Amino acid sequence: MTTSRETSVAATVAALSDIVGPQACLTAADDTATYTTDYRKLYHGQAIAVVLPANTDEVSRVMAWCYQHDISVVPQGGNTSLMGGAVPDASGNAVIINLKRMNRVLEVDAVNDTMTVQAGVTLHAARAAAEEATRLFPLRIGSEGSCQIGGNLSTNAGGTAVLRYGNMRDLVLGVEAVLPDGRIYSGLRGLRKDNTGYDLKQLFVGSEGTLGIITAAVLKLMPLPRASSVAFVAVANPAAAVSLLGEAKKTAGQSVTAFELISRPALDLVLAYLGGMKSPMEGAHDWMVLIELTSGSAAESLDQTMVQVLEAGMESGLVLDAAIAASGADAQNFWRIREEISDAQTRTGGSIKCDVSVPLSRIANFIAEASAAVLALEPSARMVVYGHMGDGNVHFNPLRPADRDSKEFLAAHYKTISHAVDSLAHAAGGSISAEHGIGVAKRDDLARFKTPVELELMWQIKRALDPKNLLNPAKVLPAQ
Ligand SMILES: Cc1cc2nc3c(=O)[nH]c(=O)nc-3n(C[C@H](O)[C@H](O)[C@H](O)COP(=O)(O)OP(=O)(O)OC[C@H]3O[C@@H](n4cnc5c(N)ncnc54)[C@H](O)[C@@H]3O)c2cc1C
Secondary structure, three states: OOOHHHHHHHHHHHHHHHHHHHHHHOOOOOHHHHHHHHOOOEEOOOOOOOEEOOOHHHHHHHHHHHHHHHHHEEEEEEOOOOOOOOOEEEEEEEEEEEOOOOOOOOOEEEOOHHHHHEEEEEEHHHHHHHHOOOOOOOEEEEOOOOOOOHHHHHHHOOOOOHHOOOOOOHOEEEEEEEEOOEEEEEEEEOOOOOOOOOOOOHHHOOOOOOOOEEEEEEOOOEEEEEEEEEEEEOOHHHHHHHHHHHHHHHHHHHHHEEEEEEEEHHHHHHHHHHHOOOOOOOOOOOOOEEEEEOOOOOOHHHHHHHHHHHHHHHOOOEEEEEEEEOOOOHHHHHHHHHHHHHHHHHHOOEEEOEEEEEOOHHHHHHHHHHHHHHHHHOOOOEEEEEEHHHHHHEEEEOOOOOOOOHHHHHHHHHHHHHHHHHHHHHHOEOOOOOOOOOOOHHHHHHHHOOOOHHHHHHHHHHHHHOOOEOOOOOOOOOOO
8 A cells, every 4th residue: 555655755756757867866775875965974864856957947847846746855066065954854855956967067258257157067177167268267175076066156165265266156147046936047147247136146145055946157267377386384373373464465465365274283183184294394383374375477476475475474473484385296285284174074073163254353362262162161172273264264173182082072062162162253243154054054053143133034035935945944044
């Protein structure tokens, strides 16, 4: 005997298979497992099916069918979200729409300095396509091989070059998106000026798949850098790092492309994780920064500019020691140290991830206060603090003491530590999520840190676009 739920699941699978083809409608547990579990393996959901549409029309028809039959839909890109936003809950009542088959670069317009891509193009492929046309698509994040442009837009991704180029919101000119009821919003325009009313495309940026499924986008391209200089620099403390950034901006202006803070425990973790790799500097320092200068002009000697910045820093006591990359390989090694911190933490286990931003003028004070608050709760916690300090963003990720079990540490401290850190960031005029989004992980916290008016406006927008609350439900917006 079949139940009515089994009948409706079977009918859904049949209808969706009709639209995308049976091979693009996955239902077997072995086939769906990688789509129903998040990157960090913290969230395990279930789905009626994972649908892999080939084009916008198929997305639209799948959405219309689900809308008519009251079936929830979870949009998914590369599934690299750190907030659990791209996987369904455990009810098994949702359909996942993964965009990976929509992976074509549709046009590179080198005169207009724009590129039109389908949403399933990986960030790596988008950057490569731009480079082929001697242009730069400047978004740079550690997950670039897997994450997709649609996911980058939906999370308003940031990364290591925001200081110079802005985040994803600043890098997009046009969006095409399918609305929850299947209608298509066509905003694929490559215009830098367009004041014809509300900027609707920005609604989809940073909304984490709760308002529509992004199917294509027009992205801005920049001149390809032709000169660069990278330095690994020891500084006395975060306040010295902020002052050094000021010096760098004064001397190198727009060339300052990345300014990344690294605490000693973060460096130790990554050196242990990578084995043979050595610190670029002799001696142990508590705080370091990775500075990158770039320029579109090959004539510029950025190493000379870097030396000027560092010498000024040494004279004023901000810089304790420094190494300038002597080759491309050196520069890559410096960057590797920075980029592997995230995976080194995942491997070690037991880190409490707080991705916060505060105004640059208050960041040093915030780090001191938050460190004191964490150490008061757990005196042996390792302070893994790093990130995109140049734009006010730090990954403030206290790590379990070396001799403590990771599960036990997280159970004892996750809530208290993350609430303490978030509260201090908020009090400093900051944000509890700088670039990773809200997803499920921070959904309840949003209710504590947004005003009632902000929450009500967010819900009004959600209801206007998704009156049945079917698109990525129970993500981002706290329950009302
Ligand atoms: C090693 C590592 C390093 C990282 N570094 C950074 C960093 O420096 N900066 C940073 O900002 N992030 C970083 N991240 C987080 C993550 O990679 C980004 O949030 C990325 O933008 C997510 O893209 P994705 O395609 O994987 O999206 P997914 O994880 O698949 O989805 C993320 C959210 O977007 C929604 N979504 C996905 N595609 C679409 C679409 N086409 N239309 C509508 N909604 C959609 C999903 O429903 C979900 O809510 C990192 C992650 C890892 C694993």
